[in-house]
Amino acid sequence: MVTAQQVWAALAEIPDPEIPVISLVDLGVIRDVGVENGTVRVDFTPTFLGCPALEVMSDAMAERIRALGAEPEINVRADDSWSTDRITPAGREKLRSSGFAPPTPRDATAPTLVQLQSNVFRCPYCGSTDTRLENIFGPTPCRSLRYCTSCRQPFEQFKTI
Amino acid sequence: MNEQDARSLLEIADDELILGWRDSEWTGIAPFLEEDVAFSSIAQNEIGHARALYELVAREGGTTADELAFDRPPEEYRCSALVERRFLDWEQTIARHYLYETADEGRLQELKASGDPEVAGLAAKIDREEAYHRMHARMWFDRLKDEQRFTAALEELRPLLDAGRDQHTPELAELWEEMTMVRRSQPAGTRW
Numbered sequence: 001m002v003t004a005q006q007v008w009a010a011l012a013e014i015p016d017p018e019i020p021v022i023s024l025v026d027l028g029v030i031r032d033v034g035v036e037n038g039t040v041r042v043d044f045t046p047t048f049l050g051c052p053a054l055e056v057m058s059d060a061m062a063e064r065i066r067a068l069g070a071e072p073e074i075n076v077r078a079d080d081s082w083s084t085d086r087i088t089p090a091g092r093e094k095l096r097s098s099g100f101a102p103p104t105p106r107d108a109t110a111p112t113l114v115q116l117q118s119n120v121f122r123c124p125y126c127g128s129t130d131t132r133l134e135n136i137f138g139p140t141p142c143r144s145l146r147y148c149t150s151c152r153q154p155f156e157q158f159k160t161i
Numbered sequence: 162m163n164e165q166d167a168r169s170l171l172e173i174a175d176d177e178l179i180l181g182w183r184d185s186e187w188t189g190i191a192p193f194l195e196e197d198v199a200f201s202s203i204a205q206n207e208i209g210h211a212r213a214l215y216e217l218v219a220r221e222g223g224t225t226a227d228e229l230a231f232d233r234p235p236e237e238y239r240c241s242a243l244v245e246r247r248f249l250d251w252e253q254t255i256a257r258h259y260l261y262e263t264a265d266e267g268r269l270q271e272l273k274a275s276g277d278p279e280v281a282g283l284a285a286k287i288d289r290e291e292a293y294h295r296m297h298a299r300m301w302f303d304r305l306k307d308e309q310r311f312t313a314a315l316e317e318l319r320p321l322l323d324a325g326r327d328q329h330t331p332e333l334a335e336l337w338e339e340m341t342m343v344r345r346s347q348p349a350g351t352r353w
Binding site for chain 1: 195198199201202203205206207208209210212213216217278279282283285286287288289290292293296297299300
């Protein structure tokens with residue numbers, strides 16, 4: 001009989017389809033795992049609603065659960081319960097070491113352009129805060145583009161959600 | 162979900178689907194690369210919002226998100242004329258973006274206060290993403306606010322916000338043909 005702990009361990013091996021250095025567990029998209037009578041229920045919260053990686057993530061979770069000999073049930077929770085604050089400390093470190101600046105903490109109010117244009121964002125390559133906003137949007141919905149004036153390196157900044 | 166919430170969600174879903182389609186028309190041909198990326202990303206978000214909203218409405222009505230999005234005739238859509246128009250001019254695109262995002266913020270605030278936790282939760286999720294769209298729209302508003310072509314576009318398009326949702330432009334029918342073409346043709350081997 002499969003245990004919730006085994007399921008968590010299996011899910012921790014699934015890489016994020018777009019940023020494979022971090023796992024789905026690091027990303028904080030798995031809210032809960034429940035095991036009952038051979039069925040494994042996973043509560044899954046999307047990052048961005050339009051993210052094409054969501055289907056890939058669901059399919060990968062279902063496949064891992066079947067490999068453990070259980071029937072998967074993936075419940076997508078389309079609410080406000082996922083935030084970039086849920087990315088684990090280990091996940092943030094993996095992002096940084098791969099050249100993605102981790103998100104800043106979520107505030108009570110929505111982020112503003114003035115905040116994004118300020119120089120509190122640290123370059124993941126050289127650590128300088130002498131960085132500027134290049135584009136609010138980036139290669140995927142979850143990222144912005146910045147440029148480090150200090151080491152002259154463009155980099156991707158995780159948007160705070 | 163009460164009837165008014167369902168109606169409101171369907172209006173927003175239709176707006177976001179059609180606007181997402183229109184915004185994606187800039188992919189590859191925006192005035193510069195940053196905007197190509199921005200409008201592609203915004204389009205992707207809008208269509209993601211439409212899908213989540215359709216799914217919620219579909220579950221209540223015993224149908225599917227795809228059926229709601231693509232199997233209704235164009236005259237039954239509840240979108241605003243503002244999102245239907247096909248714009249080839251940047252100033253009109255930015256004027257629409259600014260008008261739409263500003264109006265959208267108001268109705269999302271109302272939905273966030275809904276007594277239905279699923280509706281309120283989804284509205285809160287959408288609003289987090291829309292914050293970046295609003296930021297982008299206001300950035301462009303500040304850049305262009307003193308340009309006569311832009312202020313003229315704002316004046317031209319503003320009335321469309323209140324033009325109602327029962328009458329549609331011929332541009333919606335054209336877009337619908339394009340949007341549902343593959344689905345209606347049912348190529349061999351496809352299942353919906």
